[in-house]
Amino acid sequence: MASLAAVGAKHVAKGVGRFTEMVMTEGKGSYLKTECGRTILDFTCGIGVTNLGHCHPGVTKQAQEQVGTLTHGQINLGYNKPQIELIQKLLPVMPHKSLDSFFFWNSGAEAVEASIKLARHATGKQNIIVVQGSYHGRTFGTMALTKSKTIYGAGYAPLMPGVFTTPYPYWHQLGLPHTTANEDLVENALYRLELLLKQETAPRDTAALIIEPVLGEGGYIPAPKGYLEGLRRICDEHGILLIIDEVQTGFGRTGKYFAIEHWPEVRPDIMVIAKGIANGFPLSGIVSRKELMDKQPAGSQGGTYAANAVSCAAACAVQDAFRTEGVFENIDARSHEIFGLFNDLKADPVIGDTIAEVRGLGLMVGVEFKSPTDRYTPAQGKVPANMASRVQNKCLEKDLLVLTTSVYQTIRFIPPLNISKEDMAKGCDIIRNAITEVVKEG
Ligand SMILES: Cc1ncc(COP(=O)(O)O)c(C=O)c1O
Incomplete structure (x- = not known):
């Protein structure tokens, strides 16, 4: 029998472009489960929708x-x-x-x-x-x-x-x-x-x-x-x-x-x-x-x-x-942590040179990478091409779902507003490793 993903590939309108072929079967809090048994940390919230986590009990x-x-x-x-x-x-x-x-x-x-x-x-x-x-x-x-x-x-x-x-x-x-x-x-x-x-x-x-x-x-x-x-x-x-x-x-x-x-x-x-x-x-x-x-x-x-x-x-x-549920206190604390990660990366002598800008408010966070073909974001050293989609793919390999945005090299991070400190730390580790690997691969 064909997998659900195979049926989708054949019968879902092509105009509904998607970034992965995964079939989401369950969502709980900050995590999604897929048809093939993966558990994925969701830093997209379905594009800013499930802000209180998947299937919030109340x-x-x-x-x-x-x-x-x-x-x-x-x-x-x-x-x-x-x-x-x-x-x-x-x-x-x-x-x-x-x-x-x-x-x-x-x-x-x-x-x-x-x-x-x-x-x-x-x-x-x-x-x-x-x-x-x-x-x-x-x-x-x-x-x-x-x-x-x-x-x-x-x-x-x-x-x-x-x-x-x-x-x-x-x-x-x-x-x-x-x-x-x-x-x-x-x-x-x-x-x-x-x-x-x-x-x-x-x-x-x-x-x-x-x-x-x-x-x-x-x-x-x-x-x-x-x-x-x-x-x-x-x-x-x-x-x-x-x-x-x-x-x-x-x-x-x-x-x-x-x-x-x-x-x-x-x-x-x-x-x-x-x-x-x-x-x-x-x-x-x-x-x-x-x-x-x-x-x-x-x-x-x-x-x-x-x-x-x-x-x-x-x-x-x-x-x-x-x-x-203390959502706003959580946003402040988690926002501080994720911006802390990007500010650390920006201060790093190698990785920092690939980041044009870290921006956002609360838990609406964007990172724009430099691009070798962009005259508005000159770098000291060599900047890898297509940083945003490459980092996005690396994150997914490590079971973190993130989205790119705009026509520039930008990734957006939209974690649940009630995400726990532990899950935020886990997501930040994945992001750090993904960026580090892409920069190393060049
Ligand atoms: C700022 C803004 N306005 C409007 C829309 C359209 O909303 P919908 O996709 O629910 O039609 C979106 C969707 O991403 C959005 O981000």
């Missing part, structure tokens, strides 16, 4: 109970109980009290599209500005907003019109050396946005600017100080809505409930949430102020599975876990 229990109580309470017919309970739990943790009106959807991309619908409807304007390197999804609307890699949109045109791109304050995208000071990057990027508004999309035609506070698929790059504040100011000056996409950064990933709390002066007009909200159950949403949301005619938002009762019940358990 979340599983609540979802199981809900499955036997009400599975589908369709939200264009009425409210369902877990949907309302979830709102009650989310209201006190909103980064700004103006965020008081919720619409729940299924996936991050759908929620991003809902935010665009809201922005266009509320302002009566069409154009949307995105930043270079952003990722907002793979649906028709969000393909047009995704600027991290051409693979997501190439060959699928025509995409949604009215989208304009402005550079992110990231040295690679501004064509500057990786040693450029943050203030210079910010000044340069804000200047380019002002220019865009003068030369390509007039404020009177521009509904919103959408941005991830930490660029995710673009390379795990927190917005440098002053950038988001600058965007808020420019949006206010021109009557443009600021949409903060917290799909990957939300629910503790960066050490705060929402990443935007790292920039307390920056008030989102609309916030997009998904992934970690329900620890693996499909749920996403947008939050905005009631005055904006109430402009939309009844029935113009919604969908068959929106605010699914089981997903909302799971999300309620997630919020309870954040309140009672």
Whole structure:
């Protein structure tokens, strides 16, 4: 009989590219089990989803109970109980009290599209500005907003019109050396946005600017100080809505409930949430102020599975876990340990020369390696080619799952937020050994 992996290789759509052929059969806490009997430490959390570990007991229990109580309470017919309970739990943790009106959807991309619908409807304007390197999804609307890699949109045109791109304050995208000071990057990027508004999309035609506070698929790059504040100011000056996409950064990933709390002066007009909200159950949403949301005619938002009762019940358990399980203390301690590892490696006379930058917040950690073909990251000695994917493969050989990100040589580390000290130490050892071996092999 063919293995499940062989059946998958033959019958799963090729467009669903994957990095391994392993079949995941079980997940518990920080570990995944596979069809062929491997136990793998998961530093991906299913791309920032199972942030409280696989099959978190409280979340599983609540979802199981809900499955036997009400599975589908369709939200264009009425409210369902877990949907309302979830709102009650989310209201006190909103980064700004103006965020008081919720619409729940299924996936991050759908929620991003809902935010665009809201922005266009509320302002009566069409154009949307995105930043270079952003990722907002793979649906028709969000393909047009995704600027991290051409693979997501190439060959699928025509995409949604009215989208304009402005550079992110990231040295690679501004064509500057990786040693450029943050203030210079910010000044340069804000200047380019002002220019865009003068030369390509007039404020009177521009509904919103959408941005991830930490660029995710673009390379795990927190917005440098002053950038988001600058965007808020420019949006206010021109009557443009600021949409903060917290799909990957939300629910503790960066050490705060929402990443935007790292920039307390920056008030989102609309916030997009998904992934970690329900620890693996499909749920996403947008939050905005009631005055904006109430402009939309009844029935113009919604969908068959929106605010699914089981997903909302799971999300309620997630919020309870954040309140009672010391998750934020753990994030701080484990973040310190993993950044400690990379700072040690950066100080190493041989390995350090291959690392361009260590960056991130909380347990959203990125390491960009230098590349022999990259003029913006010159090295003293010889740097191996394709460091990111080679380190990723070495980690997997040693039973640690990690992901690369961006078109540059970057690896991202997304461990569970409640990972134990021992498992973090184990993961860090594997990473250290993997990098050391790749550098030695040259
Ligand atoms: C910042 C951001 N926005 C939107 C999305 C799209 O979410 P989904 O894959 O659930 O559609 C993602 C997914 O990785 C994301 O990271």
